[in-house]
């Protein structure tokens with residue numbers, strides 16, 4: 305398990321440094337290495353300048369710092385391109401306009417001019433880096449991030465933003481660290497293309513007039529090392545790069561502006577089916593490919609879909625250069641924390657806690673009802689841990705037949721039992737060496753397995769079935785269950801000592817009925833997913849249907865919700881109304897009393913607004929005061945004694961909401977505000993929700 309590699313960015317100006325470091329974060333590199341930044345001036349005063357890789361923002365910067373770098377330090381000189389999202393005003397000028405390009409150093413100004421010309425924005429540029437004499441005929445100054453340096457005599461300033469790293473430099477960094485550009489938390493190509501495509505969309509007209517720019521965009525798209533196809537909402541291909549044409553064995557003219565269905569059928573079928581925003585693996589004509597599909601938004605609207613794909617073989621060869629990957633054996637965690645979608649503040653703080661726990665190496669214990677996302681959480685923890693380059697081995701203890709469980713988990717020596725492989729076999733614990741073992745449904749482990757697990761956790765070594773020397777294993781254990789282990793201990797079905805060994809860092813997952821706000825969020829996400837998979841139009845819900853979904857208890861949690869949306873996407877043609885919902889949801893409604901439904905909705909509304917904690921506190925105080933009630937100012941005072949400071953205006957607003965919900969009666973004039981019967985009942989309800 306190596307430490308996270310370090311990348312140090314060195315720049316001359318602070319704004320450049322900030323924007324380059326920001327860009328590296330944007331493309332997801334921070335998930336793979338530690339990024340730090342330093343200015344040239346700081347390097348001079350550093351006693352040692354160490355990192356696995358140094359990125360200098362230009363050749364000039366390299367010359368300035370070279371003497372301070374260790375001779376073996378590996379460095380990359382950044383190639384930088386313009387920020388496509390910011391050049392619209394510059395393109396709108398008549399071709400050949402006379403402009404100053406402003407920067408702090410002569411070389412930087414000249415370099416910026418070179419880049420502008422390279423991307424095909426053809427004006428007459430003059431470098432400006434603080435000279436006294438100005439050409440009075442030039443009235444416009446363009447600045448990549450240094451507009452404060454524009455001389456006051458110049459009337460028009462155009463800020464085109466700091467120049468960003470170009471794709472080839474980003475690839476060079478990824479390649480150096482042996483990181484696949486396909487990892488699911490890696491946004492490299494997709495982010496880059498998003499900004500270019502947004503511009504293409506906005507500038508359609510200008511671009512057709514400016515052939516030069518069109519060519520340069522094609523050039524950038526061809527720099528992408530993966531195959532890339534962008535198609536619009538009517539399935540027409542709007543951009544395709546050389547690599548994609550090679551992989552599909554087609555020519556540019558055959559495909560550009562054609563319908564997606566014109567690509568080879570096997571690819572077409574597979575591309576349409578794969579999930580959005582996920583790593584997908586497909587086989588076409590005995591070749592395996594990675595595929596990622598992503599929507600491109602312009603503003604809030606979907607503008608196009610992008611597909612990035614490549615041969616597994618090529619990606620694997622990049623990955624194995626730096627570290628061994630267990631992907632081919634299937635011992636890989638697909639999910640990261642960004643896959644856990646939630647709007648619930650309780651879930652968000654749980655995720656925060658899990659992120660911190662991921663870095664410790666102790667045993668983690670996840671408990672929660674079925675379908676609440678225990679496995680997703682376990683995978684995310686592994687991916688965020690220092691073991692993320694090692695294997696993630698998941699074992700479902702409820703699914704392995706008892707007779708096989710021991711040898712599956714711990715392996716066996718040759719000849720250990722009839723039918724055993726003559727060479728002996730490695731168990732899952734050994735396979736997880738340097739990685740994580742996820743023991744799902746730990747409550748179902750037999751007494752023999754519980755015994756053996758206890759030993760592994762104590763000794764950090766295993767013994768194969770059939771004897772032999774103990775084998776040391778370096779694994780982190782994450783266990784999960786939906787059973788009440790304490791009850792199992794009382795019934796003598798679970799070892800208490802094992803429970804304490806496992807329950808070192810507990811993570812309690814929250815059922816969906818206690819985070820109602822997620823029902824709408826996840827319904828929308830799953831609806832989008834199935835729209836795409838089934839190639840259907842949107843899946844809008846009527847208000848009644850939505851209310852019923854929110855009121856329902858979802859005993860199968862997120863999994864049940866996902867299945868329900870999949871079912872609806874198959875059976876509903878237009879809007880989903882109440883009658884379309886599966887019968888279990890409708891039946892459950894009938895037995896729920898009206899006031900309970902209202903309470904659910906009120907709770908959901910308060911949580912959604914982020915007022916729940918304040919409002920609960922207000923209700924508690926009013927409840928203690930009984931019929932006497934109190935005024936706004938005294939309420940504020942009591943709250944601030946509890947370290948909960950609210951402005952008078954915020955307090956007024958919260959009281960208005962509670963009054964609108966008919967939970968309190970706001971007194972007129974000198975009469976105090978009091979809690980009413982509904983309010984008391986609701987308070988009991990939220991206290992129960994939070995405790996249980």
Ligand SMILES: Nc1ncnc2c1ncn2[C@@H]1O[C@H](COP(=O)(O)OP(=O)(O)OP(=O)(O)O)[C@@H](O)[C@H]1O
Pocket residue numbers: 643644645646672673674675676677678679680681744786826862863866
């Ligand atoms: N917050 C979430 N956002 C998006 N998808 C989620 C979320 N939580 C769970 N899911 C999805 O719900 C399904 C069930 O999740 P998972 O298998 O992790 O649950 P579990 O608690 O391990 O279930 P079980 O106890 O039945 O094994 C999966 O398809 C998972 O991707």
